[in-house]
Amino acid sequence: MLFTDAEGAGMHCEMLNRFLANRRTLDWQGGTIRLETRSAAV
Numbered sequence: 001m002l003f004t005d006a007e008g009a010g011m012h013c014e015m016l017n018r019f020l021a022n023r024r025t026l027d028w029q030g031g032t033i034r035l036e037t038r039s040a041a042v
Helices: 015-041
Strands: none
Touching: none
């Protein structure tokens, strides 16, 4: 997961914009769980 300086990454991490990091992580997790659930149902 990449973050830009404008998004609060400044240097090497996203610590200045923890909200965005959490949102991206949970969006990814939600998509992964949905994909696994759909695959298992088929």
